[in-house]
Amino acid sequence: MTAAQAPDPPIGQQRGQASIPRHIAIIMDGNGRWAAKRGLSRVAGHRAGAEAVRTALQSAADHGVEVLTLYAFSSENWRRSAEEIADLTALMRFYLERELKTIEKEGVRLRLIGDYAAFGPDLAGQLERAVERTKANTRLTLVVALNYGSQTEIAAAARRLATDAAAGTVDPATIDEAAIGARLETADLPPLDLLIRTSGEVRLSNFLLWQAAYSELLFLDTLWPDFDDRAFADALEQYASRQRRFGGR
Ligand code: IPE
Ligand code: IPE
Ligand code: MG
Numbered sequence: 001m002t003a004a005q006a007p008d009p010p011i012g013q014q015r016g017q018a019s020i021p022r023h024i025a026i027i028m029d030g031n032g033r034w035a036a037k038r039g040l041s042r043v044a045g046h047r048a049g050a051e052a053v054r055t056a057l058q059s060a061a062d063h064g065v066e067v068l069t070l071y072a073f074s075s076e077n078w079r080r081s082a083e084e085i086a087d088l089t090a091l092m093r094f095y096l097e098r099e100l101k102t103i104e105k106e107g108v109r110l111r112l113i114g115d116y117a118a119f120g121p122d123l124a125g126q127l128e129r130a131v132e133r134t135k136a137n138t139r140l141t142l143v144v145a146l147n148y149g150s151q152t153e154i155a156a157a158a159r160r161l162a163t164d165a166a167a168g169t170v171d172p173a174t175i176d177e178a179a180i181g182a183r184l185e186t187a188d189l190p191p192l193d194l195l196i197r198t199s200g201e202v203r204l205s206n207f208l209l210w211q212a213a214y215s216e217l218l219f220l221d222t223l224w225p226d227f228d229d230r231a232f233a234d235a236l237e238q239y240a241s242r243q244r245r246f247g248g249r
Helices: 031-037 042-062 082-105 121-134 150-167 177-181 229-241
Strands: 023-027 067-074 108-113 140-148 194-197 216-219
Touching: 031 042, 042 067, 042 082, 042 140, 042 229, 082 108, 082 121, 108 121, 140 150, 150 177, 194 229, 216 229
Parallel strands: 023 067, 023 194, 067 140, 108 140, 194 216
Antiparallel strands: none
């Protein structure tokens, strides 16, 4: 086989590309089905899902991932019952309080995307204090998407550009991909390498639509509460075996 015919080496062996993704995002889906299979309430599924978050965070840190972005609540999840939303809000408060010390100790920096203020001043204040307390940490950045919707995020970026153009501080002719990317909530984060969705659904549900332009996508049948350390390692293995081309050959 000549050099020209040789297949591309797996990503782990490509020059300048690490086999470990720098930035992983997860659509943590399937808590309700996990609970239903066991005859449990939906909130029991969310509780089990929160435990899986701890495991995933630890796995990401152990494997040297730089950024883990978790879809915790979408802007469409307000369509759920008031009871489920209250349960989810209470769970977030409980886990944040319980886990903050560990997060700090493990060198995790917390970041938020989405309009989390909608959850009310108690949770919003607690989240902001956690962000403040962990801002100097460098081992892993945990980005939690709360009341997040990608189309809303892109519309906000467009609005900012339009405002700047109207004010004369931006020339419309210069607006390019970078100008939009810089106005997204993820502007300071590395590119999204790997997007995982659990639960067997094969859709993005309004998550990181812009950022996923060249991400590797991994759809798994595993329900989120069952996503353990082994599942995380498997996902990394699948990523490492893929060949990213970015439009090249
Ligand atoms: C994901 O699990 C958690 C949130 C969306 C908050 P679901 O609650 O969507 O679980 P399924 O999809 O009903 O199984
Ligand atoms: C996506 O899951 C949102 C989160 C995991 C937070 P959903 O369960 O809300 O998505 P759909 O409704 O199946 O698209
Ligand atoms: Mg779901």
